[in-house]
Amino acid sequence: EWKNWDKDKWLREAKDFVNPVIEGLWKPDRMKSAKDPAKTMAAGDLSGDQGVSDPEPRPVTAEREKTPYHNYAAPVGKVFFDSPKGHMVCSGTVVKDPKHPGKSNLVWTAGHCVHAGSAGGWYRNIVFVPAYNDQGKSPAALQNAQPQEIAPYGAYWADWASTSGEWIKDGGPTGGEGAPYDYAVLHVKPEQGTKSLEETVGNALAVNFDAPEISRISAMGAWGYPAAPPYDGLIMHKCVDRPGRLSISPATPTMYRIGCSMTGGSSGGGWFSEGSDGKLALVSNTSIGPVTSGWLAGPHLGEGAEQIFTMMSEKYGAQ
Template structure:
């Protein structure tokens, strides 16, 4: 991979001067294209306060047959066995419509997109047992066991509950799990997400502290990862990869590139236009300084909310994001 140092300083402590990633290729993507005016309209979650920085976290809930009363290794095995191919499919949802038509003239969407091994499918269940999925990304951090996703994939927000039975499957492609599966040991969101009267989409950022895969590898060693950086800028190009659900199958990474612009006040977020990022792409990384040939880049945002015209919004990663990542790194250091 490239040894160029990104102009973006890291928020998380990476081990190398350049981001760690591995890259493969997938087939030409089938994508939607819409033409819309600038500005994010009324928004909805892509899936489903106090101004003091902090973390709300808890031990990941494993609520599956065979897990209760077992050792940590037995609980992990029961969790991974719980996610059968059929259950993973149901987490994506039923395909209710035909895939949208590709616009071959749109340079953001029409080309064959890259496939990052560090990006993958995050499957989980809501408190009542309904399976669901988001997208997540392995983080290049000192602990080697952090995975970034949207906070709303882990916690419903103020007054809500945590999701359970969380498993990350990096580089999932057409039902294959080339780097294994990584069960959650701990889940965390920014305290700014879960406090207040309503969800704070400007702080819709979550991290999963993962267990190792069946081969004993950390998620970073197995799949590669990207550093988290602050200070994305208006007009900067961002590359987005996500496991979009219906009308897509959630088993492939959709790809989009667009230029960052600010959302309309009073919302203070970043936005891009990516109509192929449907429910299930929540948590998808916004990669800055992305290099097609080497797969290098760094994470400057993530899919949080969207509107009906294909616009996506991301929290603005800043110093508070860095404090959040550093706090979860300390939690990760306690994992056996």
């Protein structure tokens, strides 16, 4: 039923993921045509019980990352996939694999970048492209660009993906009650060659499933490739802010929220914070934001996220 997007026949359970490699599918033009899966909320979308939400943060204007990206933000890249709406794009981060030190093939992103949630199933043709548009060139400068300028390390196909059961069950078009569980891990393989993703890009971030209380975190940074206007999806940006709390529903975990002008396309991009060892670690990913693009929210990564990650590392990491 691979070609069928009907809800009744769309593969959706955790065990059903399938993503056969189609060599050469993601050519530069196909990548450039990919759209963002907007996860925007109107002001009235939030639950009435907002007791554990902090005041809305002041907007923070996203800054362009320095180039070349492989020197300044090597683990960050783009996640491309096909959905019933066409070619789509998110952001993702190369993360360390505890079972395979220095040789990780794991990528962290958002659940809504791999699975449609309650209304559908797994997306298709999922690939990760690290350091996309490494030199940060403009659309005009990329008109006749060589493929290696767009994708310096090529495309890494996901041969397995895992997201939370809560996202599969409750994820909605604007996040819904699945938003606090909107995270996913990909295991990828290079389109060509055998070198691991971490060895290829030269860096990966540890995932911290035990981040301190929000009040004790002085700064968090979100990285990604915003694609909805006024951005064009070609340039990596970042926002750094002191995080606050956002409650979607009394029954679900509180999310992190920061001020940030990044738009759709930055979804799935990693949120980094300094750990007690002084090193940056991934603590969340971009899930949702308002229509007005003044802030972003991401899930708190706790026990459920760690279980998915550990299973992925143990079962697929060696492949």
